[in-house]
Amino acid sequence: MATFSTPYRLSALTPLAYPAGLATVLIGLWYLATPSDLFLVTLMAVYALAALGLNIVLGMTGLLSVAQAAVMAVGGYACALLMAHTGVPFLVGLLAAAVASGVLSAFASLAAQRLSSHYFILVTLGLAEAVSLTLINEEEVTGGYNGFAGIPPLTIGGRDLSSPWAIAVVSLVVMFTGWYVVNAFRGAKIGYGARAAGADPQLAMASGVDVAKLRFLASVTGGVYAGVAGAIFAEALQFLGPGDFGLDKALLFLLIVVIGGMGSNAGTVGAAVLLTYLSQGLLHLTTVGPLVYGLGIMIILVVAPGGLASLVASARRLLRAGLRREVRG
Amino acid sequence: MSSLAPQAIVSGLGTGGVYGLVGAGFSLTYRTTGVINFAQGDLVAVGAYVAFWAWSAGVPLPMALAISAVLVGLGMGVVERLALRPLYRHGTVFAIMSTIGLSVALQTMIELVWGPVALTLPRLASADVIDVAGVLVTPNQITSFVVGLALIIGLVLLLERTRVGRGMRTVAQDREVAALFGISSSRLYFLAFLLSGMLAAVAGGLAGPDQGLTPTMGLSLGIAGFTAAVIGGLGNPLGALVGGMLLAVVESLAVLYITPNYKAAVAYALLVIVLLVRPQGLFGEAGARARTV
Numbered sequence: 001m002a003t004f005s006t007p008y009r010l011s012a013l014t015p016l017a018y019p020a021g022l023a024t025v026l027i028g029l030w031y032l033a034t035p036s037d038l039f040l041v042t043l044m045a046v047y048a049l050a051a052l053g054l055n056i057v058l059g060m061t062g063l064l065s066v067a068q069a070a071v072m073a074v075g076g077y078a079c080a081l082l083m084a085h086t087g088v089p090f091l092v093g094l095l096a097a098a099v100a101s102g103v104l105s106a107f108a109s110l111a112a113q114r115l116s117s118h119y120f121i122l123v124t125l126g127l128a129e130a131v132s133l134t135l136i137n138e139e140e141v142t143g144g145y146n147g148f149a150g151i152p153p154l155t156i157g158g159r160d161l162s163s164p165w166a167i168a169v170v171s172l173v174v175m176f177t178g179w180y181v182v183n184a185f186r187g188a189k190i191g192y193g194a195r196a197a198g199a200d201p202q203l204a205m206a207s208g209v210d211v212a213k214l215r216f217l218a219s220v221t222g223g224v225y226a227g228v229a230g231a232i233f234a235e236a237l238q239f240l241g242p243g244d245f246g247l248d249k250a251l252l253f254l255l256i257v258v259i260g261g262m263g264s265n266a267g268t269v270g271a272a273v274l275l276t277y278l279s280q281g282l283l284h285l286t287t288v289g290p291l292v293y294g295l296g297i298m299i300i301l302v303v304a305p306g307g308l309a310s311l312v313a314s315a316r317r318l319l320r321a322g323l324r325r326e327v328r329g
Numbered sequence: 330m331s332s333l334a335p336q337a338i339v340s341g342l343g344t345g346g347v348y349g350l351v352g353a354g355f356s357l358t359y360r361t362t363g364v365i366n367f368a369q370g371d372l373v374a375v376g377a378y379v380a381f382w383a384w385s386a387g388v389p390l391p392m393a394l395a396i397s398a399v400l401v402g403l404g405m406g407v408v409e410r411l412a413l414r415p416l417y418r419h420g421t422v423f424a425i426m427s428t429i430g431l432s433v434a435l436q437t438m439i440e441l442v443w444g445p446v447a448l449t450l451p452r453l454a455s456a457d458v459i460d461v462a463g464v465l466v467t468p469n470q471i472t473s474f475v476v477g478l479a480l481i482i483g484l485v486l487l488l489e490r491t492r493v494g495r496g497m498r499t500v501a502q503d504r505e506v507a508a509l510f511g512i513s514s515s516r517l518y519f520l521a522f523l524l525s526g527m528l529a530a531v532a533g534g535l536a537g538p539d540q541g542l543t544p545t546m547g548l549s550l551g552i553a554g555f556t557a558a559v560i561g562g563l564g565n566p567l568g569a570l571v572g573g574m575l576l577a578v579v580e581s582l583a584v585l586y587i588t589p590n591y592k593a594a595v596a597y598a599l600l601v602i603v604l605l606v607r608p609q610g611l612f613g614e615a616g617a618r619a620r621t622v
Contacts, residue, residue: 064422111605119604121365121425122559125552126597137590247548251429258426291441294434298412301427305419 015180022176029168038164040280042236045171046229048272049178051256052265053225056182058254059263060191061218062198066250067108067124068226070131073245075101075227076234077135077142080151090154090235097231098224104131105223109216128250135242147241154235162235171232175269178225183265185221194218195263252279259300261309270308335464337581338574343470343535345574346477350532351554352561352569353481354525360501360564361521363421364413367428369529370551371435374544376401376530377537378443381450390453394534398527405526406519413522414515432547439544450537473535477570480531484524484566497521501564549593556596560603562610571611575599 029041054068075097083093104127112123135142142148153162154170161170185191196204197211205211234240256275260267278293304311351373358366366372376397383393408431416423453476454468488494499507500514507514532550540546554569557576561568576596583595603610 058422062422064425111601119608122555122600122604126601129552129597130594133591133594251433254426254429258423262422288437288441290433291437294430294432294437297430297433298427301423301430302412302415305416305423 018176018180022172025172026169029165033168035164038168039236040277042164042168042171042232043280044273044276045168045175046233046236047253047256047276048269049171049175049232050226050229051253051260051268051272052175052178052182053222053229054253055222055257055260055263055265055268056185056194056218056225057222058257059268060186060194060198061215062201063112063215063219064121064254065108065124065219065222066121066247066254067105067128067131068222068253069245069247069249070128071101071104071223072226072230072233072249073131073135073240073242074104075230076240076245077148077230078227079231080148080234080240081141083152084148084150087152090152090156090231094228094231097227099227101223101227101230102220103223105219105226106216109219113212113216128247132242132246135245143241145242147239147243149239151234151238151240153238167232167236171236174228174232178228179265179269182221182225186265190214190217198263255297259297259307261307264307264309267307267309267312274308333585334582337578337585339464339466340470340581341574341577343467343473344539344577344580345557345570346474347532347536347550348553348557348573348576349477349481349570350528350535350573351550352557352573353484353566354528354532355555356558356561356563356566356569357484357497357528358521358525359558361497362413362417362424362518364417364424364428365421365555366522366525367425367551368432368435369525369554370547370549371432371439372401372405372526372529372547373533373536373550373554374439374542374547375404375435376533377450377542377546378439378448378533379530380534380537381443381448381542384450390451394453394531397534398530401530401533402523402527405529406523409519409522414518417518436544436547443542443544445544447541447543450534450542452538453535469538476531476535477573480528481566481570484528487524488566493517493520552593553596556600558610559600560610562612565610565612568610568612 025041029038033041050068050072054065057063057065057068078100079090079093079097082088082096083090088096108120108123108127112120136144138144139146153160154167155161156170161167186195193204193209194214194217196207196209197214201211233244237244252275256271257268259275260269260271300307306313351369354372355366355369358364358369379400380390380393380397383396384390388396412427412431413424416427452469454472456467456469458465458467486494488497496507496512497517497520499510499512500517504514532554536546536550540550553576554573557573558569560572560575561570562572576599579599580592580595584592
């Protein structure tokens with residue numbers, strides 16, 4: 001199998017960069033943002049989190065999944081239904097979302113374990129449609145097509161966090177934490193193993209990497225990320241419907257990962273911001289939008305298959321070469 | 330009716346022929362290039378619409394289907410050249426993503442050109458029910474099945490009996506070794522996509538009358554075709570036909586005995602069961618290939 005993990009790697013961010021980045025974004029929002037901007041930012045953070053999870057599965061271990069949106073739906077519904085019916089606090093609902101989504105991902109991974117990695121996409125396709133059909137048909141539980149609206153507002157420790165501003169802060173904090181964790185994981189021994197499994201499974205196995213185990217772990221971790229994203233999404237919208245988690249959303253996550261540059265977490269976050277913005281504008285405002293979107297995907301893939309990460313890397317190389325010339329001249 | 334099973338099987342014939350054609354196209358490109366073409370269903374839709382366009386311009390229906398097959402096949406070939414070929418060397422995931430983009434673009438293009446309202450394409454043969462020994466069948470179902478069978482047999486003959494077909498099978502097995510023997514894989518990749526586009530267009534012409542032409546008609550057909558291909562064993566066109574018939578029969582039985590709500594789930598359930606129990610499909614010989622990492 002071909003190499004999935006890209007050679008383009010932005011230099012690793014120091015741990016301090018995460019709180020610094022978070023603080024910058026928050027200060028910017030405080031001064032600049034209107035409530036609708038805050039909702040868009042929340043959406044960007046949520047999608048970035050789900051895409052970071054997918055980046056573990058696709059970018060590192062090289063498995064192509066189209067179930068990420070469905071896994072996110074299961075997390076969102078688990079959190080919302082549990083909170084609405086039993087009145088548990090949000091953090092318990094969040095935990096339930098993480099567990100439900102992790103278990104579902106584990107199931108997909110186990111089902112695909114005996115198969116070649118090419119078949120993983122088929123298993124996830126089946127899973128995604130099974131989830132979406134269940135959401136539509138089990139109306140008594142999920143509200144069917146009409147969706148589920150009775151989600152209790154977000155509170156943590158008795159503090160009301162349901163304003164757009166508070167939800168944006170919560171989603172950003174969670175997203176930056178998730179980003180830090182996955183980057184730490186990436187540089188650890190287990191991360192090297194996962195990337196080896198993605199780049200060349202046979203060679204990785206021959207080098208003593210337990211490919212099956214790492215694929216399983218990556219799937220579960222990716223699922224947990226999606227579940228957490230789903231729970232925050234439920235709180236941000238105060239509403240869940242099957243239309244929010246269709247195949248098109250799964251494809252959006254895939255595109256975020258590919259356009260960001262597979263395996264690059266910074267690229268994934270950048271592409272999540274860009275594509276969330278574009279998909280909100282392009283896809284909903286005009287009829288020509290999706291055409292541009294579809295053709296745009298193909299053109300970007302052909303022109304810059306390494307994604308944003310490769311563009312940044314080559315820009316930096318050019319800049320460095322330019323500087324060197326100046327010093328010499 | 331005393332027994333529904335024979336009726337379900339006969340009704341499955343026509344739909345099975347359509348699923349089989351879509352599946353054979355999937356199979357051909359997947360086996361030859363390793364790329365899962367997510368736009369296969371949308372090619373079916375485009376095929377139906379192009380046939381409709383030719384037919385409403387006054388061309389007789391069988392001719393319209395042929396024109397549609399040629400145009401869609403060539404179109405897919407061109408897309409392969411422009412948007413897939415530069416991506417193979419980065420890994421199949423990139424080419425698969427590109428077909429996803431193509432799928433979105435094709436759906437929108439149909440909507441822009443022909444509008445979102447369903448159009449009706451006439452049937453190749455009449456839909457008047459004939460009673461054959463207690464089983465009801467329409468000439469159109471028989472025609473769909475025969476067209477599907479004929480094209481798939483043609484594809485099998487092409488793969489088994491001709492130089493080009495041998496080349497395709499060689500490239501599918503090992504691209505580098507094929508190159509050492511002077512077989513140009515890029516020409517055969519082009520051909521695989523061209524042929525799969527043609528098969529999809531014909532399937533669209535056959536499925537159009539019963540489904541109604543809508544921009545999103547390709548989604549369910551694409552998934553059904555893919556399931557058919559996997560059931561029959563990816564890479565085996567005749568298997569795709571049998572898989573398509575099996576899927577059509579199971580679908581109609583599920584609607585009868587379980588619930589119509591989950592009709593779409595039947596294809597997925599069958600897909601997952603086959604993948605778990607017999608990943609090489611019913612007639613696949615490449616069991617080892619399906620199970621390797």
